Amino acid sequence: MKTFFLPLFLIPLTIFAQRDWSTAEITSSEAGPGVYRLFVDNRVSVLVQTGDDGVLVVDAAYAQTGEKLKAAIEKLSDKPIRYLINTHLHGDHTGENAIIGQGAQIIAHPSVKEYLSKDQVRGETTIPAPPVYASPDITLEGKMTLDFNGESIEILHLPGGHTTGDLLVYFPEAKVIHVGDLLFAGYFPYVDVSNGGNPLVYIKNVAWILENYPDDITFIGGHGPAFSKNQMREHLSALNETIEIVKNAKATGKTAEQMKDSRILKQWESFGAFFITEDIWIDTLYPFL
Ligand SMILES: [Zn+2]
Structure with missing residues (x-):
């Protein structure tokens, strides 16, 4: 029997805590005209929009890769960073706020501001709250439009999926959308x-x-990776299939442990390669079905 000792809320911090950050690399590719995707440490996507008005950044990855990310952004534009949008509160999206967001307006859902105002205690470890300038200047629930670099950028709050404060950031001219952690492309979320x-x-x-x-x-x-709409559709239907399987198994009286032992999601083994394994996905779904 496989047993998990980690409460789910501990996973994102513990899994990334013990690593050597000096080898972390940042790759850059154009996602659409004037919009670049920086992939930090082969793990976290940051979007950077450049133009005459300056630089806008969506998400600031880990605190430990802040200077590298800053250097990668400076290669795309010599203009100042005017806006930083956090798609949600997690440390792999807000960790660099203090570096990338210094001097910029930070936009996020109120839950991000609240989260960043407190020390985060994780068992024996306390992660101190970042400086106040790393906290959002503009908070939004609902929708806002930001006219910047010739784009009417749409920022939309879609609550209660990954966290309470998930934001989407859509660039209609460049035809690019950052959906935050509402997409773990090719993985269980x-x-x-x-x-x-x-x-x-x-x-x-x-x-x-x-x-x-x-x-x-x-x-x-x-x-x-970046996904087309068709890839998004296929991804969603795969997740829906896994939900149906767990739901049906629960309806027949199977416990989560029995589902893990018989590997009812084995077909989606590759979806477990990031950090939510088949077993953790079963544990996530089980109480909600
Ligand atoms: Zn997240």
């Missing part, structure tokens, strides 16, 4: 129930995104 997430709302929100944005745009998730 992490759903942060302790911060207002819910796996069924997560799935509903992904379906909503597919219905409400055009077919010819590029989807950037917090983790994994």
Whole structure:
């Protein structure tokens, strides 16, 4: 029997804590005209929009890769960073706020501001709250439009999927959208129930995104490669299949442990290669089905 000792809320911090950051690399590719995807340490996607008005950044990855990310952004533009948008509160998306967001306006959901105002205690480890300038200057619930570099950038709050405060950032001219951790492209998603997430709302929100944005745009998730809309559709239907399987097994009286022992999600083994394994995905879904 496989047993997990890690409460789910501990995973993102513990899994990244013990590593050598000096080898972390940042790759850069154009996601659309004037919009670049920086892939930090082969793990986290940061979007950078450049133009005459300056630089806008969506998500600031780890605190430990801040200077490298700053250097990578400076290669794309010599203009100042005017805006930093956090798609949600997790440390692999807000960790560099103090470096990337210094001198910029930081935009996020109020839950990000609240999260960053407190020390985070994880068992024996305390991660101190970042300096106040790393906290959002502008908070939003609902929707806002930001006219910047000739784009009317749409920022939309889609609550309760990955966390309570998930934001989408859409560049209609460049045909690119950053959907934060509502896309772990090719992987089982992490759903942060302790911060207002819910796996069924997560799935509903992904379906909503597919219905409400055009077919010819590029989807950037917090983790994994960029996806076309068709790839997003296939990904969603795979997740829906896994949910049906766990739901049906639970209806026949199977426990989560029995489902893990018989590997009912074995077909999606490759989806477990990031950090939410088949077993953790079963544990995530089980109480909600
Ligand atoms: Zn996250």
